[in-house]
Amino acid sequence: MAYLDRTSETIGQQRVTGRAVREVAKTPTARVQRHEQHHVIFYEGDQAERIFELQDGIVMLYKLLPDGRRQVVEILNRGMIFGTAGGERYDCSAETLTPVRLAVHDRREVDASAVLQSHVAKCLMSQMERLHEHAMLLGRKSAMERVASYLIRMVPNRGGEGCTGPLSETCDPHDLVLTMTRQEIADYLGLTIETVSRVISELKRRGVIRLERQDRIHVTRVCGLCQLTGIH
Amino acid sequence: MAYLDRTSETIGQQRVTGRAVREVAKTPTARVQRHEQHHVIFYEGDQAERIFELQDGIVMLYKLLPDGRRQVVEILNRGMIFGTAGGERYDCSAETLTPVRLAVHDRREVDASAVLQSHVAKCLMSQMERLHEHAMLLGRKSAMERVASYLIRMVPNRGGEGCTGPLSETCDPHDLVLTMTRQEIADYLGLTIETVSRVISELKRRGVIRLERQDRIHVTRVCGLCQLTGIH
DNA sequence: CGAATAATTGAGGCCTATCAAACCGCGTGG
DNA sequence: CCACGCGGTTTGATAGGCCTCAATTATTCG
Numbered sequence: 001m002a003y004l005d006r007t008s009e010t011i012g013q014q015r016v017t018g019r020a021v022r023e024v025a026k027t028p029t030a031r032v033q034r035h036e037q038h039h040v041i042f043y044e045g046d047q048a049e050r051i052f053e054l055q056d057g058i059v060m061l062y063k064l065l066p067d068g069r070r071q072v073v074e075i076l077n078r079g080m081i082f083g084t085a086g087g088e089r090y091d092c093s094a095e096t097l098t099p100v101r102l103a104v105h106d107r108r109e110v111d112a113s114a115v116l117q118s119h120v121a122k123c124l125m126s127q128m129e130r131l132h133e134h135a136m137l138l139g140r141k142s143a144m145e146r147v148a149s150y151l152i153r154m155v156p157n158r159g160g161e162g163c164t165g166p167l168s169e170t171c172d173p174h175d176l177v178l179t180m181t182r183q184e185i186a187d188y189l190g191l192t193i194e195t196v197s198r199v200i201s202e203l204k205r206r207g208v209i210r211l212e213r214q215d216r217i218h219v220t221r222v223c224g225l226c227q228l229t230g231i232h
Numbered sequence: 233m234a235y236l237d238r239t240s241e242t243i244g245q246q247r248v249t250g251r252a253v254r255e256v257a258k259t260p261t262a263r264v265q266r267h268e269q270h271h272v273i274f275y276e277g278d279q280a281e282r283i284f285e286l287q288d289g290i291v292m293l294y295k296l297l298p299d300g301r302r303q304v305v306e307i308l309n310r311g312m313i314f315g316t317a318g319g320e321r322y323d324c325s326a327e328t329l330t331p332v333r334l335a336v337h338d339r340r341e342v343d344a345s346a347v348l349q350s351h352v353a354k355c356l357m358s359q360m361e362r363l364h365e366h367a368m369l370l371g372r373k374s375a376m377e378r379v380a381s382y383l384i385r386m387v388p389n390r391g392g393e394g395c396t397g398p399l400s401e402t403c404d405p406h407d408l409v410l411t412m413t414r415q416e417i418a419d420y421l422g423l424t425i426e427t428v429s430r431v432i433s434e435l436k437r438r439g440v441i442r443l444e445r446q447d448r449i450h451v452t453r454v455c456g457l458c459q460l461t462g463i464h
Numbered sequence: 465c466g467a468a469t470a471a472t473t474g475a476g477g478c479c480t481a482t483c484a485a486a487c488c489g490c491g492t493g494g
Numbered sequence: 495c496c497a498c499g500c501g502g503t504t505t506g507a508t509a510g511g512c513c514t515c516a517a518t519t520a521t522t523c524g
Contacts, residue, residue: 063368065462071368086358091365114346121353126318128356131363133323136295136303138370139422143512182471190371192513197472214471214521230297375480414503424481429504446489446503 030103041083041094041102048085051110051120054078057100058179061092062187072188073134074127075180081123097179138190141230146189147199148228151176151209155222174222178215203228262335273315273326273334280317283342283352286310289332290411293324294419304420305366306359307412313355329411370422373462378421379431380460383408383441387454406454410447435460 030053035041041052044063054076061074061082073092076082082094085107110116137146152158154176178185186193203209208225210218219225226232262285267273273284276295286308293306293314305324308314314326317339342348369378384390386408410417418425435441440457442450451457458464 061364063364065368065372066464067462069372069462071371073364073367084357084360086361091361114350117353118346118349121316121349121356124353124356124360125316128316128360128363129318129323131360131367132293132295132305134367135305135363135370136297138367139303139419140297140301187371193471194473194514195512198512201472230299230301232298425503426482426505427480430480433504 030105033102033104035096035100035102037096037098039096041096042090044090044093046090048083048088048090049107050083051081051105051107052083052094053103053105053123054080054082055101055103058097059094059100060097060180060184060188061094063092070187071190072184074131075188076127079123080127081120084120084124097184143189143191143195143199144202144228145230146191147185147196147203148225149230150185150189151217151219152222152225152229155219155225158222158226172222174219175212176217176219178217262337265334265336267328267332267334269328269330271328273328274322276322276325278322280315280320280322281339283313283315283337283339284326285335285337285355286312286314287333287335290329291326291332292329292412292416292420293326295324302419303422304416306363307420308359311355312359313352316352316356329416375421375423375427375431376434376460377462378423379417379428379435380457381462382417382421383449383451384454384457384461387451387457390454390458404454406451407444408449408451410449 032055033052035057041059042050056078059076059082060072061076062070062072064070074082075097083090085091105116110120137149141149155174180188182193182196186196189196200209200211203225204211206224208219208221208228210220212218264287265284267289273291274282288310291308291314292304293308294302294304296302306314307329315322317323337348342352369381373381387406412420414425414428418428421428432441432443435457436443438456440451440453440460442452444450
């Protein structure tokens, strides 16, 4: 998976991977922001003046079409970077899915600091892999495979290449909590809310999962779920 | 669009955007590679030891599922970076669509060089925007919108936000050459080869395009095409 | 406890995939 | 020169998966 070996170093701490870099950034002490759940951090089209590092919580990035269709393009968790922009403006909106804590950097500050740029590069490489994986999901997977892939991602040590299949010990049942509504999941997976719901019901019917509550899922057969993702 | 303001600086030239960075990379003179059309530069799963910058030509990155389904995740052109990896191995394969010239860097070389990292970060930010755009295409657009979006990308100054619509002067007819086969286009757009073909035929029928040859398209009505992309 | 919101379920239709066949351009060789 | 074969493309018929619209049920919260 994408976020395996990213050490959870924060920008503020100024740790550097690889060879030491003599140049030290001027004002590396990032401002810290906190936001409640369902708070929009910035909108698509806003002037891209800041770059954010997610210290805690979950953030989603999404894009809209003029007619209202929405695509959630990234789900970010601890340690990931967002607010990077190729041009002048943000290409997507950023909204919190949980309460979050952010490290905020001015864009110019990042441009000027080799340490920050290095850190950003590292993070972006990992995030790019997740985007590739997600392109595969959106372009080539069935609804069942998409939902299974989505769920398995929340089971630690599962869903990746290293997933050794049924022989592994990690096939135990597992509980997980959904931080996204059906609508948000649908917009992430390129499906409709109804299809997501139907697939979840089908998974229940097959005995792969059990719903404790709408947002609490007990995965009875982790391996069964894994085999539905299309990657085995 | 993603690749508007990327200056076409190459890594080897050692130019730095933003504030000057005192630290100079040790061996910034990249090795140069050339490859023919349809040559695989690396495979998904290979040890990720090198990072590439595309100096000339076109490269595609793709992922495969065990059952053979393929998703082309990126189409790269001049100035773009690939071969970046979050982990030990490449998450996708890289194949040339035309003859190409590459600047090749050892991964450790990049890790050690602030200048290179900075350059990589810049490029990745732009490429990430393209991936977001593509996620929208794959998740939310119809076949017609996908093909129209694909074609309009090859018309300079079109398809982006700044596309001012029919009032603009740039509505002239335009010729373009496809570097991808129908199969590659289909795998990029998350469609089948038949659907791509049918949509192209439909565009012919509507008088939006004309096929000079299978890989040469004359866009009769650029604005008409633009309006079919879903972004207007 | 009841209203508002979110999720599920059902019926039907559309869009795209699938399977199959025809077509086209092009190089080869009789 | 033209038949031939080959790979890629187009077109057709059909089926199926997911979307749409609508109604019902569950959940949340005042």
